[in-house]
Amino acid sequence: MKGVFVVGAGPAGMFAARQIALAGFDAFLFNRDIKPGGLAEYGIYPLKDKMKTGLRKQFAKIMEMPNVHYIGNVQVGAAYDIPIAELEAMRPAAILFALGAQGTKSLGLPGEELKGVYSAKEFVYAYNRLPPFASMDYSTGRRIAIIGVGNVAIDIARWLLEDSPERQTEEVIIVARRGPLEVKFDKKEIEHVDRYISREQLVQELERVRERCERAGQDVSPEKVIAEHFRHLSDPKFESVPPRLSFRFLSSPTAVFGDENGRISSMEVAENNLVLRDDGSTAAKASGETARIDVDTLIFAIGDTHDAGIGLPMGRDGYATRPNPDAPQEPSFEVWDPAASRVFPGRFVAGWARRASTGLVGIARHDGELGANQAIEFVKNAPDSGTMEEAEIRERLEAKGLRPVNKADLALLARAEAIKGSFADNDSMLRTIAEEREATGVPST
Numbered sequence: 001m002k003g004v005f006v007v008g009a010g011p012a013g014m015f016a017a018r019q020i021a022l023a024g025f026d027a028f029l030f031n032r033d034i035k036p037g038g039l040a041e042y043g044i045y046p047l048k049d050k051m052k053t054g055l056r057k058q059f060a061k062i063m064e065m066p067n068v069h070y071i072g073n074v075q076v077g078a079a080y081d082i083p084i085a086e087l088e089a090m091r092p093a094a095i096l097f098a099l100g101a102q103g104t105k106s107l108g109l110p111g112e113e114l115k116g117v118y119s120a121k122e123f124v125y126a127y128n129r130l131p132p133f134a135s136m137d138y139s140t141g142r143r144i145a146i147i148g149v150g151n152v153a154i155d156i157a158r159w160l161l162e163d164s165p166e167r168q169t170e171e172v173i174i175v176a177r178r179g180p181l182e183v184k185f186d187k188k189e190i191e192h193v194d195r196y197i198s199r200e201q202l203v204q205e206l207e208r209v210r211e212r213c214e215r216a217g218q219d220v221s222p223e224k225v226i227a228e229h230f231r232h233l234s235d236p237k238f239e240s241v242p243p244r245l246s247f248r249f250l251s252s253p254t255a256v257f258g259d260e261n262g263r264i265s266s267m268e269v270a271e272n273n274l275v276l277r278d279d280g281s282t283a284a285k286a287s288g289e290t291a292r293i294d295v296d297t298l299i300f301a302i303g304d305t306h307d308a309g310i311g312l313p314m315g316r317d318g319y320a321t322r323p324n325p326d327a328p329q330e331p332s333f334e335v336w337d338p339a340a341s342r343v344f345p346g347r348f349v350a351g352w353a354r355r356a357s358t359g360l361v362g363i364a365r366h367d368g369e370l371g372a373n374q375a376i377e378f379v380k381n382a383p384d385s386g387t388m389e390e391a392e393i394r395e396r397l398e399a400k401g402l403r404p405v406n407k408a409d410l411a412l413l414a415r416a417e418a419i420k421g422s423f424a425d426n427d428s429m430l431r432t433i434a435e436e437r438e439a440t441g442v443p444s445t
């Protein structure tokens, strides 16, 4: 058999598996989490029901394809359950890595390890109930700073202002390295939370940074910025409601300070100037002045990076892929060994693993499909590799003490969750699957 292993069952991996199965090959999805979906399940805002339900339906259809196999609860990588060499020993005809951007960017600030300081990804995983984050402490306080001005920062602000069960938020402060013209969030996302913005505070903040932005040739007059990015606030009838959502521009965190209980109590930010580069873009440059902001929670929403624990060569914004000097804009999906200046034959990478934290689900899907097409072309021209059958793979993993989850297990879990609600930890899920198997007589393979 010529089977293609796809590592990661987020949107990129799922749609890659579909493509591979449609081409007539067997696709084996290896996934760290028990359930498939990746950030589509565990990242996208919990109340975006329509989108999440639609994606779940599409994933369910992919799972119904007889030549798509699912091996969940198994983490691939040199630092994890199965190093790549052990996957290779199962004789795949090709491997496509679609495992997302699982590394966390750190600014390396003094005090970053204090309680109440979180990475956005883990915080989002927790409120979307991904084990083990769902049962860990991501408690928030009254004044929360979020570093970053993209859609993820706005999702988190929305959670804290509206939906968090903790219900004690008084103020969320979005801290941006650069100015108001460099915000990255989409209009429709800010509109979920713009009623919490005080027009007066926003105008004050725009006036505070106005001169520094003007020196870089930018017009950040309140009328212009409000019309461009905070449309509802220009309505004369606009009135904000508590809690408060505020912005602090031209500020980079430099240190975090704690209280006697080891929890963050304040942070220091460097005041930045805006510098205009030759290509017209802007950069933040510390002015030498600093300020202290009292906060009891700090969340970094500055994007993620690719995981160094896998054993794939690291590139700048994702795993290294073959450079294409003839057409640098044409994406390459082939894993590249920079030390030997050659590709690893039959090894491909797609989605956020190829370009960390880049694009929405549609982009990840498209990337997965393009990566799969390259893998399919490779496999068509390769000899039969004699890929192991799913049952043999499962036996091998169980012999290592792992507890892989297959499509039948997912169906049993879904049945139980429909009655009992979703589980916050892997042990409860695995126990429930075992109990359901026992009760229904569904065999494990």
Ligand SMILES: Cc1cc2nc3c(=O)[nH]c(=O)nc-3n(C[C@H](O)[C@H](O)[C@H](O)COP(=O)(O)OP(=O)(O)OC[C@H]3O[C@@H](n4cnc5c(N)ncnc54)[C@H](O)[C@@H]3O)c2cc1C
Pocket (backbone or CB within 6 Å): 007, 008, 009, 010, 011, 012, 013, 030, 031, 032, 033, 036, 037, 038, 039, 040, 043, 044, 045, 048, 074, 075, 076, 077, 080, 098, 099, 100, 101, 102, 124, 152, 155, 310, 350, 351, 352, 353, 358, 359, 360, 361, 362, 364
């Ligand atoms: C907070 C947040 C909100 C978002 N909201 C939206 C939105 O509203 N709309 C939208 O269109 N897009 C949204 N996105 C973007 C969207 O989620 C991504 O574009 C997409 O999920 C990326 O797909 P992927 O398959 O490359 O990676 P992921 O979705 O991250 O999937 C990676 C998969 O790989 C698995 N994996 C990881 N490591 C391993 C390993 N070592 N071994 C085996 N498996 C592994 C994971 O379990 C996961 O299933 C959001 C992203 C974030 C972070």
